[in-house]
Amino acid sequence: MAIKLQILTDDPKEIELIKRYWAVDESGQYLEKVSALGGIIEMAQGVTLASFIRQRCNAFDENQVCTSCAKLIEIKNRSEAKKVPARSTKLCTTCQNDQDAIAFEAEKAKAAELERQLIEYARKQSSRTVDYSEIPDNQVLLLLALDRAITPRLTNGGFTLGDCRGLAPRYVGDFVMQLREAGLILDDPSKARPGTYYWEGDEIWMLRDQVVYRLVPDAASRSAGEVIRSLLDRVYTNAEGLFNLWLDYSVADVMRYLANQCDLYHHDLSGQELEEIKSTMRSALETYSVSQLWSVVWKVVRDAASLANREYYNRPKAAATIPGKIRRNLEKVQRESIELKAWSRPDQHPVGTLGMVLGEILGVDENSSGHMVSSLVNWLTGQGCSPSAGAELDEPIRELMTIALARDVSSSVMLRFAELIRAGHDVSSAIEEIGETLRS
Numbered sequence: 001m002a003i004k005l006q007i008l009t010d011d012p013k014e015i016e017l018i019k020r021y022w023a024v025d026e027s028g029q030y031l032e033k034v035s036a037l038g039g040i041i042e043m044a045q046g047v048t049l050a051s052f053i054r055q056r057c058n059a060f061d062e063n064q065v066c067t068s069c070a071k072l073i074e075i076k077n078r079s080e081a082k083k084v085p086a087r088s089t090k091l092c093t094t095c096q097n098d099q100d101a102i103a104f105e106a107e108k109a110k111a112a113e114l115e116r117q118l119i120e121y122a123r124k125q126s127s128r129t130v131d132y133s134e135i136p137d138n139q140v141l142l143l144l145a146l147d148r149a150i151t152p153r154l155t156n157g158g159f160t161l162g163d164c165r166g167l168a169p170r171y172v173g174d175f176v177m178q179l180r181e182a183g184l185i186l187d188d189p190s191k192a193r194p195g196t197y198y199w200e201g202d203e204i205w206m207l208r209d210q211v212v213y214r215l216v217p218d219a220a221s222r223s224a225g226e227v228i229r230s231l232l233d234r235v236y237t238n239a240e241g242l243f244n245l246w247l248d249y250s251v252a253d254v255m256r257y258l259a260n261q262c263d264l265y266h267h268d269l270s271g272q273e274l275e276e277i278k279s280t281m282r283s284a285l286e287t288y289s290v291s292q293l294w295s296v297v298w299k300v301v302r303d304a305a306s307l308a309n310r311e312y313y314n315r316p317k318a319a320a321t322i323p324g325k326i327r328r329n330l331e332k333v334q335r336e337s338i339e340l341k342a343w344s345r346p347d348q349h350p351v352g353t354l355g356m357v358l359g360e361i362l363g364v365d366e367n368s369s370g371h372m373v374s375s376l377v378n379w380l381t382g383q384g385c386s387p388s389a390g391a392e393l394d395e396p397i398r399e400l401m402t403i404a405l406a407r408d409v410s411s412s413v414m415l416r417f418a419e420l421i422r423a424g425h426d427v428s429s430a431i432e433e434i435g436e437t438l439r440s
């Protein structure tokens, strides 16, 4: 017999039933069917034959031994038995209980270690301070925008990424992480929900959406509210930082429009394709406005949709043409000095608090071209007033106007100049382009 029984009852009728239930022939086949044993003893309602027997007898399979102590493995019912000796992967009940206890202790120790490390981390974090009068211009704008998006939680308690949705049209997490990496906000494990921080092997990981952030205290011990109010008086000096922040924000505004248009036509773009478009748009924004790029997106997405309906095309193939089409479209616009149409902001696309703050400080909106924003930023930061910038243009302009007056074409020259500026050219390239046409 391949199954060893440890009978726990004295009732002869029950013993007989147990023996008949577990009885097997030499090949390991059960001698009787379970259905044939059903009526022999009356059982309470809801009790199965297997559970009735399990309560009165422990059964051990001689074909399965514990991998740790080599004792026989206990089985609960017929289907757990093996007909031939099998390499078991199981542990006997005793060894399993021992192992569970060790695992439980280890788990408890790791949980305690996590807690200890988080307290230590929080302690180190809370000793840090920032001199807010020294932070760069772009971080000032981001903080002002964040404060407006989550007021009063930036200055009063903590906030999560989900709270910051009103900050920007897209990539909210990236903007908040700019502040995190700059050391202006810190995460506060003591305020996070249990389970936010956890072990992954020997490293502590976190669920980013549940992390609670707060503003790093001021080096001069001012309250967070006072810090934010003091930022409002900032005199801006860093043109490059401000322009890059405007680019980051404007890319988000263009990409959200793209996402909506793609949803509308069921175009599914891969992460890589989106990154490619993001780069194209960022460099196009140095020249054009957000609303002009919306019109490019609008056209290209529609073209791809009609392509998808053509023979030999399908949706993924058509969607894959979008990054290249956007690039070629912009190249053509630039090459042929085409004036891009500007779309108006869709109602369901609010600017976000970062867009509002940029608008108030620079006087720009979605219709401001990158050239114009760049000039405004230079003017605001006092970097555009260098006499050399204007002086460089004196000579080409004098030459252009002399030719224009001599040929009596000054009004068409001025109209063409206005056209080129509207199409996104800067002053010097517009002058150069007209000059070339006149000379040829």
Ligand SMILES: [Zn+2]
Pocket (backbone or CB within 6 Å): 066, 067, 068, 069, 070, 071, 091, 092, 093, 094, 095, 096
């Ligand atoms: Zn064992």
